Amino acid sequence: MKTRQPEKVRPKQTQRRPGIEEKMKPEPESSPKDNHFKLKGKIALVTGGDSGIGKATALLFASHGADIAIAYLNETEDAQTTKKNIERMGRRCLLIKGDLSKESNCKKAVDRTIGKFSKLDILINNVALHWESEKIEDITTEQFERTFYTNVFSYFWMTKYAMPYLKKGSVIVNTTSVTAYRGSPKLIDYSATKGAILSFTRSLAQNLASRNIRVNAVAPGPIWTPLIASSFDKSRVSGFGSDTPLGRAGEPNEVATCFLFLASEDSSYMTGQCLHPNGGEIING
Incomplete structure (x- = not known):
């Protein structure tokens, strides 16, 4: 990997151990960063932002001063509710309906965001779907392709079409999964997409580092979202997440x-990394 020149060139200096901070030139930056309105003036595009993790992220971003564009499939009622909640905070919200497993809809989502807000600072690739399958023979080619087109291709296309508008300091965050690290016997195709997202995140982070655009990921464990209630049988839903160390x-x-x-x-020195809100499961990541 190409070595980048440091942005801050410090004068040659040395001290006797253990060293005195106030004698360093320049002194290390130790003051707390502003914790209020962390995203003031930012524009964020959140895929799958109508409900679940995407909705919670959109609402939290809005509470910190961001205006939000939400791309969603067909859950119009949920999307409208989320929009109303964002607007109650005094922030603007754009709803973009469309199937992101199609490239043209990914381009449309970015174009409509720019048309409304004139810029884009944060891209949250979050949309996903899955189906349980007892064995690999049960996974049809149609299902396999749809899972990859939704979970992986959309991330690629959204990022590709967002790139002309992202600038120094912009951020991309991708949603992967604990299954990317430890697999899942009944979610083979889904787990494979989440592994692809992880590698996509790490590679893209290296590619964009010289442009000062950071790329990171979040790998949730079992989270109570509509995707869970609509994917598993009643017994699985009732005990969902109970096998984590935190028991829920x-x-x-x-x-x-x-x-x-x-x-x-707050994460200005992080890129190519992944956070793990998974109820305490220890994974190798």
């Missing part, structure tokens, strides 16, 4: 804080 499923607003951290200057 997480809530979307317990994951949204990870996205806020990665989207704000």
Whole structure:
């Protein structure tokens, strides 16, 4: 990987151990960063922002001063509710309906965001779907393709079409999953997409580092979202998340804080990394 020249060139200096901070030139920046309105004046585009983790992230971003564009599939009622909640905070919200497994809709989502807000600072790639399958023979080619087109291709297309508008200091955060690290016997295709997202995040972060655009990811564990209630049978839903060390499923607003951290200057020295709100499961990541 190409070595970048440091942005801050410090004068040659040395001290006797253990060193005195006030004698350093320049002194290290130790003052707390502003914790209020972390995203003031920012424009964020959140895919799958109508409900679940995307909704919680959009609401939290709005509470910190961002205006929000939400791209969603067909859950118009949920999307309208989310928009109303954002507007109650005094922020603007644009709803963009469309199937992001189609490239043209990804371009449309970016174009409509720019048309409304004239800029884009934060891209949250979050949309996803899955189906349980007992064995690989049960996974049709149609299902496999749809899972990848929604979960991976949309991330690629959204990022590709957003790039002309992203600038120094812009941020991309992708939603992967704990299954990217430890797999899932009944979510083979879904887990594969989440592994692809992880590698996409790490590679893109290296590619964009010289342009000072940071790329990170969040890998949630079992989180109580509409995707869960609509994907599993009643017995699975009732016990969902009980096998984690914390003994419960997480809530979307317990994951949204990870996205806020990665989207704000609080994480200014992080890129190519992944946060793990998963109820305490130890994974190799």
